[in-house]
Amino acid sequence: MSSVAGDQNLTTVTEKISSIVLERKVGKGWILGLMVCFALVMLLLYSITVLLVKGVGIWGLNVPVGWGFAIINFVWWIGIGHAGTLISAILLLLNQEWRTSINRFAEAMTLFAVSCAGLFPLLHVGRPWLAYWLLPYPNTMGMWPQFRSPLLWDVFAVSTYATVSALFWYVGLIPDLATLRDRAQTGFGKVVYGLLAMGWRGAARHWERYETAYLLLAGLATPLVVSVHTVVSFDFAVSIVPGWHATVFPPYFVAGAIFAGFAMVLTLAIPLRKIYQLEDYITMRHLQNMAKVMLATGMIVAYGYIMELFMAWYSASPYETAIVSNRLIGPFAHVFWPLMLCNVLAPQMLWFRKVRHSTVGLMIVAMFVNVGMWLERFLIVVTSLSRDYLPSSWDDYHATFWDWSLFIGTLGLFGALLFLFIRFLPMISIFEMRTIVPGGRPKGSGANGNGEGH
Amino acid sequence: MSSVLDKGAPSCFGLLAEFPNVDDLLQAIHKSREAGYRDMEAYTPLPVHEVCHALGYRNRLPFLVLIGGILGAVGGFALQYYASVVDYPLNVGGRPFNSWPSFIIVTFETTILGAALTAVLGMLALNGLPRPHHPVFSVPQFKMASGDRFFLMLLSRDPRYEQEDAEQLLRELEPLSLAEVPHP
Numbered sequence: 001m002s003s004v005a006g007d008q009n010l011t012t013v014t015e016k017i018s019s020i021v022l023e024r025k026v027g028k029g030w031i032l033g034l035m036v037c038f039a040l041v042m043l044l045l046y047s048i049t050v051l052l053v054k055g056v057g058i059w060g061l062n063v064p065v066g067w068g069f070a071i072i073n074f075v076w077w078i079g080i081g082h083a084g085t086l087i088s089a090i091l092l093l094l095n096q097e098w099r100t101s102i103n104r105f106a107e108a109m110t111l112f113a114v115s116c117a118g119l120f121p122l123l124h125v126g127r128p129w130l131a132y133w134l135l136p137y138p139n140t141m142g143m144w145p146q147f148r149s150p151l152l153w154d155v156f157a158v159s160t161y162a163t164v165s166a167l168f169w170y171v172g173l174i175p176d177l178a179t180l181r182d183r184a185q186t187g188f189g190k191v192v193y194g195l196l197a198m199g200w201r202g203a204a205r206h207w208e209r210y211e212t213a214y215l216l217l218a219g220l221a222t223p224l225v226v227s228v229h230t231v232v233s234f235d236f237a238v239s240i241v242p243g244w245h246a247t248v249f250p251p252y253f254v255a256g257a258i259f260a261g262f263a264m265v266l267t268l269a270i271p272l273r274k275i276y277q278l279e280d281y282i283t284m285r286h287l288q289n290m291a292k293v294m295l296a297t298g299m300i301v302a303y304g305y306i307m308e309l310f311m312a313w314y315s316a317s318p319y320e321t322a323i324v325s326n327r328l329i330g331p332f333a334h335v336f337w338p339l340m341l342c343n344v345l346a347p348q349m350l351w352f353r354k355v356r357h358s359t360v361g362l363m364i365v366a367m368f369v370n371v372g373m374w375l376e377r378f379l380i381v382v383t384s385l386s387r388d389y390l391p392s393s394w395d396d397y398h399a400t401f402w403d404w405s406l407f408i409g410t411l412g413l414f415g416a417l418l419f420l421f422i423r424f425l426p427m428i429s430i431f432e433m434r435t436i437v438p439g440g441r442p443k444g445s446g447a448n449g450n451g452e453g454h
Numbered sequence: 455m456s457s458v459l460d461k462g463a464p465s466c467f468g469l470l471a472e473f474p475n476v477d478d479l480l481q482a483i484h485k486s487r488e489a490g491y492r493d494m495e496a497y498t499p500l501p502v503h504e505v506c507h508a509l510g511y512r513n514r515l516p517f518l519v520l521i522g523g524i525l526g527a528v529g530g531f532a533l534q535y536y537a538s539v540v541d542y543p544l545n546v547g548g549r550p551f552n553s554w555p556s557f558i559i560v561t562f563e564t565t566i567l568g569a570a571l572t573a574v575l576g577m578l579a580l581n582g583l584p585r586p587h588h589p590v591f592s593v594p595q596f597k598m599a600s601g602d603r604f605f606l607m608l609l610s611r612d613p614r615y616e617q618e619d620a621e622q623l624l625r626e627l628e629p630l631s632l633a634e635v636p637h638p
Contacts, residue, residue: 010499010602136537144537148546148556156563164570171574175600179499182597198584201591202599205511206581207501212515213577217570224566231559434500439602442476442504 008280010440013433017426018176018183020276026423029275034419040412047405048123056126058402064395065385069403070124072377073410075232076260077117078158079253079373081165082225083261084110088168089221092214097436098289101281104429105272105421106265107169112417113264114162116410121154123406150234157231164224168217171210174200175431229257236380242319243384246311252304256373259297259343262290263369268418270359270366272427281428284357291356294369298347301376305344323383331396332383335375342372467589467637468495468609469620470596471629476502479604482627483508486608489623493612497590497605499598518576519569526568530561593633607635 051058061068084106091099122128134155136145145152177197184190200206233253236244266287273282312320327336346368355361382397421427434440473479479496483505486494496505531554538544539551578584590596590607599605608620624632 014499014601136533142542144542146544146546147534147538147560148549148553153559153563156560160563160567163567167570167574171577175499179600182600194586198578199586199588200583200600201588201596202497202499203581204496204498204502204505204509206583207498208503208506208511208513209515209577209580211501212513213519213573216516216519216573220566220570220573224563227559227562227566234559431500439475440500440502442480442502 008433008437010434010437013281013437014179014183014430017281017428017430017433018179020422021180021424021426022183022185022189027275030419030423034416037412037415037419040409041416043405044409044413047402047409050402051123051406052128056124058400060397060399060403062395062397064388064393065382065397067124067381067385068397069399069407070120071235072374072381073407074117074120074124075253075377075381076374077113077120077410077414078161078232079229079257079260079377080264081110081113081117081161081261082229082254082257083265084108084113085161085165085168085221085225086258086261087265088172089218089225092218093222098286100432100436101278101283101428102265102269102286102290103432104169104172105268105418105427107165107172108418108421108425108427109261109264109268110165111162111169112414112421114158114165115417116414118158118162119410120406121158150231150238153231154235157228161224161228164217164221168214168221171214171217172429172432173425174198174210175202176426176429178202179430180426226254229254236384241384241388242317243308243323243380246308248304248307248311252301252307255297255300255304256376259294259301259347259369260373262294262297263366263373266290266294266362266366267370270363272422274359276422276427278428281433287359287362288356291350291362291365294365295347295350298343298350298369302344305340319389322387326383326387327379331387332379335379335382339372339375339379342368343376346372465617466610466634468607468635469617469624470590470593470605470607470633470635471624471627472595472598472631472633473604473606473627473629476505476604478627478629479606480504480508482606482624482629485627486606486623489619490614491608491612491620491623492614493609495607495609497596497599497607499600499602499604515573515576515580519573522572522576523565523569527561527565529568530564531557533564534560587638589635589638592636595631595633603630 059068059070084103087099087106088103088110091103122131125131125134134145134152136147145155174197177193178200181190181193181197184193230250230253233249237246237249239245269282269287269290273279309324312324326332346365349355349361349365355365386397387394471482473482476498479498483494483496487508494509496509498505534557535552538553538557543551545551590599590605595603596605606624608615608624610617621632
């Protein structure tokens with residue numbers, strides 16, 4: 001089955017995708033969207049400034065709940081990023097050529113989501129200008145970081161993930177930057193794209209090494225992406241806090257990350273393909289496949305919820321049972337039941353072909369999942385911390401204005417980066433699209449095989 | 455057009471032929487190799503394995519990446535061992551200083567980091583990039599090499615290279631265009 005619709009060839013894919021960047025006039029919608037996001041970025045900068053001046057006391061943190069929005073948002077954002085790596089790396093290794101038209105912006109989404117995620121732990125340390133203390137380097141204090149701590153594992157996992165995601169994205173862009181360089185009409189465009197393309201000229205021996213590097217990066221990113229959310233779940237699971245100390249956490253976090261990420265890819269892909277008339281490239285087949293991945297990972301997440309309930313009963317630990325009753329009927333029921341609606345019930349709609357075939361239906365389900373995954377992180381972080389072993393230390397958690405302004409500010413940052421990305425870089429990989437349209441492959445080389453699975 | 459008499463110093467860097475599709479390019483590669491040319495380069499807008507096979511390239515990158523990964527692993531573990539056992543031994547709940555199971559994750563991450571950095575930097579270094587200028591860029595139609603055209607260049611440094619012979623060989627393949635690539 002072909003992954004492109006309509007009558008496409010080398011010339012049309014090159015022109016169509018590069019013209020979005022090089023020729024299309026800046027639309028009113030784009031300006032308006034960027035303005036809104038830019039305003040939110042200003043809110044983010046303002047909130048950060050206030051935070052740096054006054055300290056983390058402006059957040060709703062208190063003594064039992066030392067991890068509030070910062071950790072919730074960190075886990076939520078980094079989870080969203082994972083779908084980008086999954087699409088670009090795992091589907092590449094599995095030779096799923098339908099990934100080709102969505103991998104570029106999914107990778108961009110990863111990079112921007114990881115940037116938003118990274119902000120939170122940095123700010124949460126209280127004195128971000130000393131965050132480099134987290135890194136192992138010989139220093140005059142004569143100290144080293146504690147390598148037995150999951151929090152330090154996180155530093156390595158997330159910084160490696162950010163680096164590898166950036167490399168993967170940039171390497172993927174190089175041939176397309178060369179196309180933009182060669183097609184740019186303005187001197188400025190020629191110079192900027194030319195510098196970024198680093199003199200790429202499509203020599204056969206370069207392609208050979210390029211493809212090897214790309215494939216190896218995919219092979220490296222695949223275990224990496226699994227390890228990152230596993231390590232994020234270790235931040236919780238390695239502790240002995242009730243509700244966190246569970247072996248189901250790593251697989252359940254990884255599945256949740258993919259679930260959340262695909263929901264975000266759908267949230268972005270559906271309006272993008274409409275606005276930029278990319279229906280021939282991002283086809284209904286892509287949206288359906290993503291819906292199916294969401295359904296599958298959603299079921300794994302639901303299994304995680306069931307296991308949490310089961311283990312609370314099976315462990316016969318009063319603390320674990322208390323956590324569950326706090327969630328089901330206690331002070332956190334108003335988070336738990338909406339979570340069940342968003343993450344367990346709403347995705348069941350995807351069993352119906354009618355919903356999978358409707359962009360509106362998919363968009364609604366994806367929005368539910370976006371919200372649901374945030375609620376899940378909230379529930380995990382706050383329930384366990386606010387009600388642990390000693391009732392004398394219990395306290396409630398209420399987010400403040402600054403908690404919300406930082407979170408909404410990162411949504412703006414994410415949006416602003418995406419708006420800039422779709423304006424200045426090709427949102428679909430041009431050279432990979434060339435490999436799946438007729439005309440790029442030698443005759444008799446097996447139709448549409450994209451040759452990446454060697 | 456320069457003469458074949460001047461064999462010591464060819465007048466151009468190479469001869470660049472433009473083809474409309476990959477099959478014509480492959481045919482041109484085979485014909486040129488049959489004619490004895492060895493030093494040639496093909497330019498395509500997309501990766502085509504058949505072209506690389508036809509040109510007979512070997513690729514050392516996977517080996518380098520393996521080395522990068524091993525160095526990452528050894529370096530990562532050594533860092534933790536040095537910090538936790540040698541330089542700053544800290545008794546945490548009576549656990550051994552060399553509590554290697556808890557060092558595995560950072561070791562894993564540094565392995566991936568070492569291998570990934572080697573893959574990208576190695577690819578760029580072996581390809582001689584960044585290199586903003588290259589003689590082929592001075593041929594105007596070469597712009598299409600990043601669009602929908604396929605190019606073959608016979609390099610003049612090939613001992614087999616003779617200007618008129620090369621020109622005749624490529625002309626017989628009916629390229630869309632044929633151009634001399636000037637020396638840098």
